[in-house]
Amino acid sequence: MSERDGYIPGVxxxxxxxxxxxxxxxxxxxxxxxxxxxxxxxxxxxGSYHIGRIRGGDVAAVGSVPDGAPPVAAWNTYIWVDDVDxxxxxxxxxxxSVMEAFDVMEAGRMAVITDPEGASFCLWQPKAHxxxxxxxxxxxxxxxxxxxxxxxxxxxxxxxxxxxxLLPMGMWALPAYGDHLEALNPGTKERTRExxxxxxxxxVVAAFSVITDxxxxxxxxxxGVANADATAERAAELGxxxxxxxxxxxxxxxxxxxxxxxxxxxANQFKPENKDMATQEADMFTGS
Numbered sequence: 554m555s556e557r558d559g560y561i562p563g564v565x566x567x568x569x570x571x572x573x574x575x576x577x578x579x580x581x582x583x584x585x586x587x588x589x590x591x592x593x594x595x596x597x598x599x600g601s602y603h604i605g606r607i608r609g610g611d612v613a614a615v616g617s618v619p620d621g622a623p624p625v626a627a628w629n630t631y632i633w634v635d636d637v638d639x640x641x642x643x644x645x646x647x648x649x650s651v652m653e654a655f656d657v658m659e660a661g662r663m664a665v666i667t668d669p670e671g672a673s674f675c676l677w678q679p680k681a682h683x684x685x686x687x688x689x690x691x692x693x694x695x696x697x698x699x700x701x702x703x704x705x706x707x708x709x710x711x712x713x714x715x716x717x718x719l720l721p722m723g724m725w726a727l728p729a730y731g732d733h734l735e736a737l738n739p740g741t742k743e744r745t746r747e748x749x750x751x752x753x754x755x756x757v758v759a760a761f762s763v764i765t766d767x768x769x770x771x772x773x774x775x776x777g778v779a780n781a782d783a784t785a786e787r788a789a790e791l792g793x794x795x796x797x798x799x800x801x802x803x804x805x806x807x808x809x810x811x812x813x814x815x816x817x818x819x820a821n822q823f824k825p826e827n828k829d830m831a832t833q834e835a836d837m838f839t840g841s
Contacts, residue, residue: 555690556610559683560633562640563715563727564758565697566684567631567677568774569614572814573624575601578615581812584791585784586692586776588612610686612693626814630674630697630772632715637662637678640714644668644676647713657682668710670701672770688777695777695821698760699725701770707761717758722803726756749828775819781806784820788812803830 560566572578579590588605600617618624634640641651641664654664660682667673677684687693701707704719711717717725734741734755745755764770778784781799785808789795796817797809805821812818 555687555693557684557686557688559679561727561729561733562633562635563717564633564730565630565694566633566679567613567682568628568685568694568697569602569616569631570626570628570812570814570816571616571618571622572626572816573618574814575603575615575617578626578812578814578816579603579605581788581791581793581814582613582615585788585793586612588692590615607687607690607692611682612685612687626812626816628772628774628816628818630774631663631677631684632674633684634676634678637664637676640664640676641666643714644710647710649710649714668770669706670703670770672699672701672772674772690777691779693777694774696760696775696819698762698773698775698819699770700762700764700768700773702764704761704763719761720751720753720757722751723761724751724754724757725759725761726753727758728756730758731755748825773817773819775807775821778820778822781808781820781822784808784822785810788820801827801830804828 582588582605583590588607590603590605592601592603594600594602602614602616604614605612637654641654644666645651648669650667652665654662656662659680661680662678664676665673666676685694689695699707708719717727720726731742742755785795785799788810792813794811795808796811799806799808804824804827806824807819807821809819
């Protein structure tokens, strides 16, 4: 189901990227994913916020770097909450740090949170803006992922704030999400089982990985694409850098790309024929 009209609390719902040169980023992502853009900032505001759309539905945004922030390009993850102030208090109580909540005109209310290891994300309490309206198709949000050094610490924090639970294969689950998707699209759970999806896959709201190098803890974003190889080739033509050439992994063929401004993202092509790679990898480690 690729079209959405809102989310439930605890589900990543929106992404945007701060860019030192927003116009260059608009050209890159428009050329790569076919997004059509609208700058929704009032005239004379001094900054820009270009919402990218597919078939008229919001998918992501490209904005200016906020005043006083380092001129560094990055993708940001927003997580839906019913009450941003209460959720910010929960994050603070769980050991995170909080930039006080503020209203974003009539769009919603947000707060920037840094988890105990230093990975930042945003809380989003919607008003007029109800998050991404097109997901899980070419050029739209497919996954958000946390890269962390201390998984036990992350589990305690995100469990306290959102009720997330760890699943095998590097996933975060929210028990209520599976029921929500089933109500939106009856038969979701049965189709997941028939396809051979992992147990509780319909409850998955995000991914995680454990950092083993010198990278800083962070949140990243993954776009769905129709063809990972073609996407990598096109990104390079548009001035991006292919950091990780297309590779096969369980369920996907993926690539990692850096845009011309320096923001990094993943692009994954869904490949159900790769589903058994997970079993093959496990057998390698167990000597089966």
